[in-house]
Amino acid sequence: MNTGDWLKEVVPDDAQTEANRKTAGHVMRLVSKEAGKYPDVVGVELGGSYAKGTWLAGETDIDVFVKFGRGVPDERFRRVSREIGFDSMVDYNPGERYADHPYVEAAVDGTVVNVVPCYDVELGEWKSAADRSPHHTRLMRERLTENQRNDVRLLKRFLKVRGIYGAQIAVQGFSGYAAEVIILHFGGFEGAVREMANIKLGATIGKSARKFDTPVAIMDPIDENRNLAAAISNRNMGLFVLGCRELAYNPEASPFDARSSASSVGWDNVAVVKFGRGDENSEIIWGQARRAASAMARQMELGGFTIIRHKVLVDDERVCLLFLTESVRIPERVVRVGPDVLRQADAAKFAESEGMVWVSPEMRLLRVEKRAHHTAGALLRHILRDPGRAGIPAGLHHHIRRGASVTVGGRIAQSIKEEAAELVSADEAVFYAARRAGE
Template sequence: MQQKKQRVAKKACDLVSQCIEKHAQVVGFELGGSYAKGTWLPEKADIDIFVKFNKKTSEKDFRNIGTKIGFQSLKKHKPYTRHAEHPFVEAVIDGTRVNIVPCYDVSRGEWQSATDRSIYHTKFMLQKLSNSLKGEVRILKKFFLHIDVYGAEIAKEGFSGYVSEVLISYFGSFEKTIKKISELKKGQVIGKSTKKFDSPVVIIDPVDNNRNLGTAISMDNLGKFVLASRAFLKKPSKKFFKKPISKRIMKNNDKIVVVQFR
């Protein structure tokens, strides 16, 4: 699996490298996401390539050229557009999703687009996470997957891969993380913040303390995480990582309507 991902990553990077030479606005590219950090799961192992634009590039060129590079790079693999704050291009190469994402080449804190932080996220986690902690991140991600709260898309409103990494970097292990979450208080701040946020839980982005990662997490999914954490601590089991547990928890607690924060 590791060798296959390496081959796909190299192939995608080579394709991007050939395309960006035609565009003076582009200053380079970097691998990002869970693959670059070494925290990926086999079933969720996307390859994210961030194409870096000169910070003086207009938003119009940023969007248009970024999309053009994505389609040119992945043209042999049936590329399609995905939408976030800015569009990016995705395709599947040998069974692996590859994302070509534009970002600005800016100094930390001088963000011009939502994706500008991503390269700094990768650098931070590569410095912060030992091989052991990367393993703890993967355990937490599996836990999230099987209680059906993994993913920060609007349709899911769950816990992203980056949030998984942040929680482990703050607390130090999977067990310490779920212990803290099991005792969570409403509006509790995880990390160091420079301002107040209004969300059920506040998780500060370690590369930008003005950003609350908890904003994307629904009360429903936070509640599932709290319940599952308490259930695991009460009776640890490998079952929590092998099959969905959210329905089982609710079946055993059918009188629960609202999660009580401690």
């Protein structure tokens, strides 16, 4: 692999580096000034990809961690950190965002700045989700070489172009820290691609204190009980492995080219459920929508439909659940297989039910029944009438009852088709990697 040419696309130039240095210094002064007003705060420091030197050209975020003493109560921790964030960023249109707990986001000179609270604790004494972050920063600053920092940048771009970068629920992909851990473990980008192309089911990257049930485990070097791959969907892990195989098998390939074919199966067999949403935390809505889609897919399969895949779309106003089926229309009647005729009581009960009954060559009773719903649209509308019974999260019931719509096939809006094109498209890397592996 000739990584030299690729690095030009991901390594910041001197002008970007200097501009971000000035912005980071300015932000640190603002946050430190406000933090100094509170005895609860024991330190302020830079974190994230900027502090580690792994940020991508043109895509910098600056994370500032406000460190609280471990004895500060949770309510005060949240309130004071919010005050520091908003007061320090008052001139930059600050807003509150949510991960495992709230933090403040603003845009300073075109750069996204996150003011994140955490507790100042020793390894293993975590009180909040962000407590590991300063330890992550120190680890990577100490152990990554300059070449490896650039290789992290290559890996991040490799993941981004495949749509599998980002640990948020909407993506369920690789975090920046996971990319850093992979490079640190395998020594560089080439080593990571080579090893991941041949990774085995159940493999563990790093040192683990126990077994995990993810296809591949990626261990946090500062916490042997934390599997970074737990936040990565199986599909995204599969796309990463296939992307690595393509790059490993084809020296001419670029890590920045994601093979994706045009629509291959069309929209005729797609059903869409759409409903409005409120101003709830988007991460929460995404999680509920994903669980709702999975629950509805299970109900559709119980109703006789074959679900090939499903997808979720969420924006500021609405939620869409999309289902690609083998067919949106199935036979109105179905054959039910009953008990062996020698099981007298069971056979008698089965025979009493309505419908034609006969004996199969295997000596089992069979009956033809009429399905309650033989179109995907009808079944989905039935499911939505009682969302709780279907296993849809309670947080969505109100929005669904206010007005959920079901659309099938050609009636699906073009805007939804454009956003969800991946649902009916094939990943060409799958076929490319399979062909090369078989040669």
